[in-house]
Amino acid sequence: MTGSIDRAGCEWLQYDYDPALVAGDRPGSFTMWRYRDLLPVPDGPVRYPLPIGGTPLLPAPALRQAAGIPQLWIKDETRNPSASNKDRATALVIEDGLRRGLDTITTASTGNAAVATSFGAAAAGLRAVIFVSTGCQPEKLALMTEAGARVFQVPAGYAAAVDLSRAAAREFGWLDRNTGANPLTIEAKKTVAFEVWEQLGRRIPDAMIVPVGDGPTLVALDKGFAELVSCGLAERQPRLIGVQAERCQPLVKAWLGAPAGPAELDPAGTVADGIAVLRPAIGDAVLDAVGRSGGAMVAVSDSALLNAVATLAGRAGVGAEPAGAAALAGLESAVESGLTDRSETVVLLVTGREVKAAGPPADPSRVAVVEKLDEVEQALAVS
Numbered sequence: 001m002t003g004s005i006d007r008a009g010c011e012w013l014q015y016d017y018d019p020a021l022v023a024g025d026r027p028g029s030f031t032m033w034r035y036r037d038l039l040p041v042p043d044g045p046v047r048y049p050l051p052i053g054g055t056p057l058l059p060a061p062a063l064r065q066a067a068g069i070p071q072l073w074i075k076d077e078t079r080n081p082s083a084s085n086k087d088r089a090t091a092l093v094i095e096d097g098l099r100r101g102l103d104t105i106t107t108a109s110t111g112n113a114a115v116a117t118s119f120g121a122a123a124a125g126l127r128a129v130i131f132v133s134t135g136c137q138p139e140k141l142a143l144m145t146e147a148g149a150r151v152f153q154v155p156a157g158y159a160a161a162v163d164l165s166r167a168a169a170r171e172f173g174w175l176d177r178n179t180g181a182n183p184l185t186i187e188a189k190k191t192v193a194f195e196v197w198e199q200l201g202r203r204i205p206d207a208m209i210v211p212v213g214d215g216p217t218l219v220a221l222d223k224g225f226a227e228l229v230s231c232g233l234a235e236r237q238p239r240l241i242g243v244q245a246e247r248c249q250p251l252v253k254a255w256l257g258a259p260a261g262p263a264e265l266d267p268a269g270t271v272a273d274g275i276a277v278l279r280p281a282i283g284d285a286v287l288d289a290v291g292r293s294g295g296a297m298v299a300v301s302d303s304a305l306l307n308a309v310a311t312l313a314g315r316a317g318v319g320a321e322p323a324g325a326a327a328l329a330g331l332e333s334a335v336e337s338g339l340t341d342r343s344e345t346v347v348l349l350v351t352g353r354e355v356k357a358a359g360p361p362a363d364p365s366r367v368a369v370v371e372k373l374d375e376v377e378q379a380l381a382v383s
């Protein structure tokens with residue numbers, strides 16, 4: 001790694017780009033660490049104990065036929081250990097924390113980053129302190145306490161949870177996994193681009209369709225594909241098409257240059273909780289990446305999201321949560337509006353698995369409602 005620059009408000013790490021950094025013939029398993037020469041992971045064995053990345057790129061023949069797109073692919077990120085793409089960022093942040101000797105990790109989350117952090121911290125022997133909105137899905141909350149995390153629910157919502165988590169990280173010296181705030185989240189998620197390129201036989205797709213919440217998933221793809229170009233391994237980048245829920249579409253409205261009404265800025269109003277973010281952490285970087293790639297931002301209704309969940313299950317055998325299925329929901333409008341055509345190679349990023357039947361409910365002794373940092377400190381001190 002050679003330094004960092006600021007790009008549209010997010011920190012962008014730079015490397016001495018060279019084709020040898022992506023060693024196609026490297027022995028060992030197909031995981032995220034295959035690309036460690038393009039990650040800020042110094043020498044020595046990887047300490048993070050769970051297998052991360054190396055998720056399948058599925059040809060989905062029945063879905064291809066139904067959609068009339070012979071070169072449609074699903075990059076199935078539900079296959080990560082806690083069933084979402086958040087596991088990549090969690091792994092790299094924890095790897096960094098283990099090397100620095102930290103014992104507590106914190107994040108705010110709409111749900112999946114918290115589940116990934118709870119499980120990853122449990123595996124690595126760290127304490128996880130999670131901040132979520134009081135509206136967080138009970139099934140996801142239960143998974144967090146099942147893995148032993150301490151969870152703080154913040155009545156003012158996700159943005160306030162981010163503020164509290166970041167303040168706690170500063171005050172108590174904890175590892176800060178907050179998405180967008182920690183550049184390692186983008187470094188980790190960019191490995192999806194490397195994998196897709198390798199899985200397509202070292203080719204770049206024409207378009208990639210991606211759900212957008214805070215933005216790191218899409219921005220990281222842009223960075224990953226750009227690095228393949230910088231390494232001399234690819235000649236161009238794919239068009240990036242970002243998808244948001246109609247009920248919470250700040251970046252689609254910003255893309256269109258239109259004001260957003262209250263019904264379009266209602267995170268609690270959509271089934272796509274994983275991407276229901278009112279003030280995306282790196283929204284400017286998303287708009288910049290989408291624009292440079294020749295892509296666009298599109299909004300999808302909740303009924304389109306639920307249809308996409310059913311179609312992914314029924315035509316591809318992939319179980320997704322609504323936010324995880326957003327790329328398929330966005331495909332139809334992308335084709336209709338000419339953003340992509342049926343002869344192209346199109347990759348749908350499926351980001352999160354359906355939540356299965358609830359196990360035990362969240363352990364109430366590990367959950368508290370807080371509004372201020374001193375309440376966090378008190379709650380942690382008494383138990």
Ligand SMILES: *Cc1c(COP(=O)(O)O)cnc(C)c1O
Nearest residue numbers: 112213214215216217274351352
């Ligand atoms: C977090 C999340 C996203 C979007 O990720 P960002 O990097 O925040 O834009 C998409 N789908 C699911 C299921 C998620 O949990």
